[in-house]
Amino acid sequence: MAFDFLKPVSKRVLAHCEMLPSQALGQHVYKHTDQEGLPVLAGATFALIGVYESRNAFEKKVHRLDLDEIRLQFYKLMQGNWDHSILDLGDIEEGDSVEDTYFVLKEISAALLEEKIIPIIIGATQDLTFPCYRAFDGIMDMINLVSVDSRFDFGVADELISSNTYMSRIITDKPNNLFNFSNLGYQTYFNAQEEIDLMDRLFFDAYRLGEIAQDISLAEPVVRNAHLVSIDARAVRAMEMGQANSFSPNGFTGREICAITRYAGMGDSISLLGIFEIENNMQSFQLVAQMIWYFLEGHNFSIIERPVESDPDFTKYLVPCESEELVFFKSALSERWWVEVPNLPVVYTKSNSPALLPCTEQDYLDACNQNIPERWFKAYRKGFN
Numbered sequence: 001m002a003f004d005f006l007k008p009v010s011k012r013v014l015a016h017c018e019m020l021p022s023q024a025l026g027q028h029v030y031k032h033t034d035q036e037g038l039p040v041l042a043g044a045t046f047a048l049i050g051v052y053e054s055r056n057a058f059e060k061k062v063h064r065l066d067l068d069e070i071r072l073q074f075y076k077l078m079q080g081n082w083d084h085s086i087l088d089l090g091d092i093e094e095g096d097s098v099e100d101t102y103f104v105l106k107e108i109s110a111a112l113l114e115e116k117i118i119p120i121i122i123g124a125t126q127d128l129t130f131p132c133y134r135a136f137d138g139i140m141d142m143i144n145l146v147s148v149d150s151r152f153d154f155g156v157a158d159e160l161i162s163s164n165t166y167m168s169r170i171i172t173d174k175p176n177n178l179f180n181f182s183n184l185g186y187q188t189y190f191n192a193q194e195e196i197d198l199m200d201r202l203f204f205d206a207y208r209l210g211e212i213a214q215d216i217s218l219a220e221p222v223v224r225n226a227h228l229v230s231i232d233a234r235a236v237r238a239m240e241m242g243q244a245n246s247f248s249p250n251g252f253t254g255r256e257i258c259a260i261t262r263y264a265g266m267g268d269s270i271s272l273l274g275i276f277e278i279e280n281n282m283q284s285f286q287l288v289a290q291m292i293w294y295f296l297e298g299h300n301f302s303i304i305e306r307p308v309e310s311d312p313d314f315t316k317y318l319v320p321c322e323s324e325e326l327v328f329f330k331s332a333l334s335e336r337w338w339v340e341v342p343n344l345p346v347v348y349t350k351s352n353s354p355a356l357l358p359c360t361e362q363d364y365l366d367a368c369n370q371n372i373p374e375r376w377f378k379a380y381r382k383g384f385n
Helices: 011-018 067-075 098-114 126-134 166-172 193-201 209-214 216-224 254-266 282-300 361-368 374-382
Strands: 046-051 086-092 118-123 143-148 178-186 205-208 228-232 272-276 314-320 325-331 337-340 356-359
Touching: 011 067, 046 067, 046 098, 046 282, 067 282, 086 098, 098 118, 098 126, 118 126, 118 282, 126 143, 126 166, 126 228, 126 272, 143 254, 166 178, 178 209, 178 216, 193 205, 205 209, 205 216, 209 216, 216 254, 216 356, 228 254, 254 272, 254 282, 272 282, 314 361, 325 361, 337 361, 356 374, 361 374
Parallel strands: 046 086, 046 118, 118 272, 143 178, 143 228, 178 205, 228 272
Antiparallel strands: 314 325, 325 337, 337 356
16 A cells, blocks of 8 residues: 555654644644554545655755655644644655656555545655646546746656656646646746747646736635645745745745645645745745645635525626626625636536636726636636636
């Protein structure tokens, strides 16, 4: 069984937890230990897993990722007013080959998904997104993937998979379960024009760093329907991550990346979170720990809503446009917006139920001015859930 490959939480971390106050997370997380073995999965909401694999790094990792220190920083944070159970299942060591590590990560993630537990994967390189994506095989027919990254991570077809090319593997590998891919925070000078054109041809969504940084709330509808959210820590600017050499001076601030992870936790479909490309310094460890904390908090305050015309908690707006009549819904409870998208594949929608695309109030206002939102147009061209 794949869980047999998990390395227990270190004695150093366990000893540290003994000295923490009763309100700290380290006192409330159920841990995989040498003495007690794996914690009981039943009833858990989250499972934290570290992965040491780094052999497919685009820029080779000189030092092994210090997962213990990330745990120490996470465990010392205070628990919020939450009602969910958190497990720490320990770490996955490098296998005999990278593919062996991928297989173990895929199998463990799939087993957790079957149990309705959300894996939180902490890894050295973002190519680990690929086995996380493959973990959904046989569990969900189609997957919405959001990557928080300064790059799209496409590569040439015959190039070996790496942390900078894993997306090419995802969109070409069979079975192809990727329905929608969205990027948050890309920086144009890191991406070839051919990659930007490919995003347009596949009707994928991409949002520049400046666009999201100007209004961080724009990230919320992007992650609302995401099943898998993969975060490249290099999307955060260098000064926020301890001036790491491989990071850019431009990127999200610590506050912005924590807001994004909180939105991800609030998502209606979130099933797996991955945080990758972390550098070994105290500032990075602290920020990653806080990102996980905000993800947990977001999930605790999430509201699962599906707008229906007969529900008094939703207001329906009809906007006649030149070629279409757009139908918008607004929730009185969360103030979130959706727009109906017609002409969708039956396999990806509920029977006799309209497909709804998360959107913003600005999308509604643009439609009122006869400017059809780009997100609606792309969804219409390829179908959306």
